[in-house]
Amino acid sequence: MFHQTSGNDFTQDDTLGGRISLAREYMQISSAQAASQLGVATSTWKSWERDRAAPRSNRLAMMAGILAVTPVWLLTGMGSGPNESVGEDRAVILQRLQSATATASTAQQRVQQLARQLEMLG
Template sequence: MSNRKLEPVYGIDDTLGGRISLARDARDISVEEAAQILGVEPGTWSAWENDRDEPRSNRLDMMAGVLQVSVAWLLNGQGAGPNWR
């Protein structure tokens, strides 16, 4: 088993939930932290990441700001995506 850190592969997460999860990981924040910043329950955030529900447009705009990505990238994978540091 390798201890090598895997680099993200853009385009692999082709759902809204996958991109939300990828962007949150890039920011290195937990579901609980992200949910608290956005003012929602952790279960709600998890439902978004697992494609069981979708955020409303006003939440999506706020989420893009929190995750430092564009709304377009969250919706369709085009535009400013996560910045891996």
């Protein structure tokens, strides 16, 4: 069971597999996508989430990076766990990207207009 104590601080009464699954879900990626990013078979990832096996320490460290948590949190449930604002951050970034794209398009049109004016001047 997960209990949010304050902000993004979680206490964890779950297993390693449960924490892996929770963090992956917060990142909004499938087990196949996570496995691909880590360079393992999907069945391997799923076995970790089901506590049928455990990742080696080097895989655990890489997994923590993919899941945006600390290795300590994956192992113990203590420390920096899943960040609920990941989806919100993504929405903000997408909005900024759309705005920047519109600005770039406007600037490109202005450059083309100026280039045509230069051509007309000879």
